[in-house]
Amino acid sequence: MSPLNIAVVGTGIFATDAHLPAIKNIPELNVTAAFNRTKSKAEVFAKKAKISKVYDNLEDVFEDKSIDFVDALLPVQYNLDVVKLAIKHKKPIAFEKPIAANLTQAKEIVKLSESTDVPILVLENFTYLKALNIIKELLPKIGEVLSFTYRYTGPFNASNKYIATPWRLNPEHVGGYLSDGGVHQLAVLTEILGQVESVSALTKQVREQSGADDILFSTFKLKSGVIGTFTYGSAFGATDKTSVLTIYGTEGSIDYDFSPSLANPTVTYQTGTSNADISAKTVIQIEENATIEEEFKNIAASVVAKDKSVLNVPPRKAFHHFAIVVAALESSKNNGSSVKVETP
Structure with a gap:
């Protein structure tokens, strides 16, 4: 089969540094065209991609x-606009998270996506981590899941090349930094333990460069009845960058550590109903997927099969991740009161 041809729309830093190399690593895919609202930027991208086709309008x-x-x-x-164009022209599309700027737009994207057979994928690459399936397979070993703690925290990175982009400095999307990065962590949590029912949270803005609130401390109640804490933010002073999920059950616990300092992420579990019968810890080292490549393999498989059901993150799933952030911000405005997570 001939490689699938891809047009890249929005040719900024992430398109150049992450998407283009990932696509080039997949023989079945081929970037053949580019568009950017500033055409000169698309032309620069086209040179790097070694392509000649640059569009004049979207x-x-x-x-x-x-x-x-x-x-x-x-x-x-602008995600809603491109989804409308994709459906109008029956053109499959993959677009970057979060799903939309607000829940009204997000609901419309979900509604539109479910009214068509056109494959529409939201690019939340953490859902392709191999560790998630490993942990789900281990859950029965720890009995009934009772609770969890999730902590993704780190120091402010003043040299981060992404924070200076205008749409992040002055975000039009609800949550700004918290939704832009937070949906990744919420995808990990919900892929393993299921959807969040309600949130009690406090947020605040630490860094002017974040454009909006940038740290989040919260408690969640999941639809399953599981309770836990979710802490997110990389706007602190000097501290280790830490990414850890601990799941507590009636017969054991699981620790998932994917902190950047580790050579490989680890999943560690131990069993026992009390301190009288605790087992030795079992540690699993994980050689992770190239998750951005997995995203493109996923949309490609859907396009070839003409089957949107194989997509890992359809808009409805991405809506939930975004809606959790929206609920957290609403809770913070109300001094941490419990807020139910909206549905499409």
């Missing part, structure tokens, strides 16, 4: 019959 991308699917990396307030 609709031309979706009208081009030689393009098999679109890879969109736009400020999220």
Whole structure:
């Protein structure tokens, strides 16, 4: 089969540094065209990608019959617009998280996506981590899951090349930094333990560069009845960057440590109903997926099969991750009172 042709829409830092190399590593895919609102930026990207086709306007991308699917990396307030174009022209699309700028837009994207057979994937690459399935397979070993703690914290990175982008400095999307990065962590949590029912949270803004609140401390109640804490933020002073999920059960516990300082992420579990019968710890070292490549393999498989059911993160799932952040911010405005997570 000939490689699938991809048009990249939004040719900024992440398109150049992450998406383009990932696509080049997949023989079945081929970047053939580019578009950016500032055409000169698309032309720079085209040179790096060694392609010649640069579009003059966005609709031309979706009208081009030689393009098999679109890879969109736009400020999220434009995600609804590109989804409408994708459906209008029956063009499969993958677009970057969070799903939208607000819940009204997000609900419309879900509704539109479920009214069509066109594959529509939200690019939340953490859902492709191998560790998630490993942990789900281990859950029965620890009995009934009771609770969890999730902590993703780290120091402020003043040299982060992404924080200076205008749409992050002055975010139009609800949650700003918290939703832009937080949906990744919430995807990990919910893939393993299921959806969140309600949130009690406090947030605040530490760094002016974040554009909005950038640290979140919260408690969750899941639809399953499991309770836990979720802490997120990389706006602190000097501290280790830590990514750890601990799950507590009636017959044991599981620790998932994917902190950047580790050579490989680890999943550690131990069993026992009390301190009288605690087992030795079992440690599993994980050689992780190249998750961005896995995203593109996923949308490609859907396009070839003409089957949107194989998509890992359809809009409805991405809506939930975003809605948790929205609920946390609403809770914080109300001094930490419990807020139910909205559904589409």
